[in-house]
Amino acid sequence: MKPGPGTYRVGGKVYASQLGLLAPRPPLLQVVPLSGRYLPRAGDTVVGTVTDVQSTFWLLDIGAPRWAPLHMTGVPWKVDVGETEQYLRVGDAVVVRVENLDPTGRIGVSMQGEGLGKLEGGTIVRISPARVPRLVGRGGSMIETIVRHTSAEVAIGQNGRVWIGGSAEAIRRVADVLRMIEENGPRPGLTDRVERFLVASTPTGPAAEGVPVRGVLHDEAPPPGGAPDEEVGADSTGAPEDD
Amino acid sequence: MGNIGAKEVPTLLDAEGRRIDGRRLDELRPIQIRAGPLRQADGSAFVEWGANKVMAAVYGPREVHPRHLQQNTKAVIQCRYNMAAFSVDERKRPGIDRRSQEISKVIAEALDSVVFAEEFPRTSIDVYIEVLQANAGTRCAGLVAASVALADAGIPMADLLPAVAVGKVGGAIALDLKKEEDNFGEADLPMALVPQSGRLVLLQMEGHMTEPELAQALDLGVGGCRVIYEKMKAALRERYSVAPAAEEAAA
Numbered sequence: 001m002k003p004g005p006g007t008y009r010v011g012g013k014v015y016a017s018q019l020g021l022l023a024p025r026p027p028l029l030q031v032v033p034l035s036g037r038y039l040p041r042a043g044d045t046v047v048g049t050v051t052d053v054q055s056t057f058w059l060l061d062i063g064a065p066r067w068a069p070l071h072m073t074g075v076p077w078k079v080d081v082g083e084t085e086q087y088l089r090v091g092d093a094v095v096v097r098v099e100n101l102d103p104t105g106r107i108g109v110s111m112q113g114e115g116l117g118k119l120e121g122g123t124i125v126r127i128s129p130a131r132v133p134r135l136v137g138r139g140g141s142m143i144e145t146i147v148r149h150t151s152a153e154v155a156i157g158q159n160g161r162v163w164i165g166g167s168a169e170a171i172r173r174v175a176d177v178l179r180m181i182e183e184n185g186p187r188p189g190l191t192d193r194v195e196r197f198l199v200a201s202t203p204t205g206p207a208a209e210g211v212p213v214r215g216v217l218h219d220e221a222p223p224p225g226g227a228p229d230e231e232v233g234a235d236s237t238g239a240p241e242d243d
Numbered sequence: 244m245g246n247i248g249a250k251e252v253p254t255l256l257d258a259e260g261r262r263i264d265g266r267r268l269d270e271l272r273p274i275q276i277r278a279g280p281l282r283q284a285d286g287s288a289f290v291e292w293g294a295n296k297v298m299a300a301v302y303g304p305r306e307v308h309p310r311h312l313q314q315n316t317k318a319v320i321q322c323r324y325n326m327a328a329f330s331v332d333e334r335k336r337p338g339i340d341r342r343s344q345e346i347s348k349v350i351a352e353a354l355d356s357v358v359f360a361e362e363f364p365r366t367s368i369d370v371y372i373e374v375l376q377a378n379a380g381t382r383c384a385g386l387v388a389a390s391v392a393l394a395d396a397g398i399p400m401a402d403l404l405p406a407v408a409v410g411k412v413g414g415a416i417a418l419d420l421k422k423e424e425d426n427f428g429e430a431d432l433p434m435a436l437v438p439q440s441g442r443l444v445l446l447q448m449e450g451h452m453t454e455p456e457l458a459q460a461l462d463l464g465v466g467g468c469r470v471i472y473e474k475m476k477a478a479l480r481e482r483y484s485v486a487p488a489a490e491e492a493a494a
Contacts, residue, residue: 035285035286
């Protein structure tokens, strides 16, 4: 067989170049990595944070090997040159889509499309990108279960960054579930376990009713001149210290 | 280091061919390797090797800092080997010195020879090696830790890099010197092996040995590297194994 992703060939023999699971896909021999940074693919929806602002674009940390430029023409607002900082600032959290990749590793992203935009409030939790399919579940079953039991708002990035909005209590519970998924990823029956965990930990009594949802996905432009967002408890500046 | 300044040279080799700690000439000190002890790093490893304790953390591939080191065709591998102030008997003056600069350089170059750096142009792979307790052979322990940490970080590379020092003590070639043997022995020869190809990617020597002794030392060291190689692979397997029913994993 021929060397595929995660392998290399020397002297007629194929060796693994990465730590992972052997997954032959004839005629290719390939290794599916078990660890490593997020490697972007075109079409991925990812959660990122702004790391730098230039006059015509922002740079986003999406957990990839390099920062991804978000051009001012790729956002849902009409931005003039030099006005970028009025819309997104360093530390702001966003949902974007990977549009294109070039061989030098440059990652083009866009914020135009459904479900994309700036994230207000809430918090970001990191999980391994390899665990993302587990978090979504078959046909979205896992994430649907989580949202139903916590009334939190969740945006999942293919890059393993998960934004959680809602009450502090809801955020905490979703974060607990994420840790559970991170630790038990390869085990079967996880959705059931998560559901049992959520049911068992459901807060009871009137205090638990009608939790206000604080995180909102913004599609409209914020008022130029720096949106006076009402600051909410949890911060959205990304990079939370895990416990 | 020869016998410079040595006041009382201990007996490094007794009549039965036993060394100062009771080992035979071809025996390694006990080694324990743990992959992935650090949460924040992309990859990490902790190595306890005799009385050495070494932690390695790998970050990247990520943006290059400082910018001017960026290369357009490949990732740069930046390595910092550092000894803690408390890692030796007398307090070590903290910070970078000539010795640690040299070790950082030779380790970075050894790693560069196996890592597939062309897969990540314009990025940096940062390797941090912290020696918490030192007892001779820390560059080898550091390289072993760094290499396991790189694998743990999912970095593509040709092979792991086992490393060991061979030396000459009491007139005989011995594997894996400990502190007293390094200080009072006649020679020290650290080396790192690419097991897949049999290439040596790190080889330094201090002291003197004859040509036949050098050949013997290389053989002994390569054999030691192969033993360490198995321990490195075992550490990675343990880190990524799941108890029962691991099937559904990748799906």
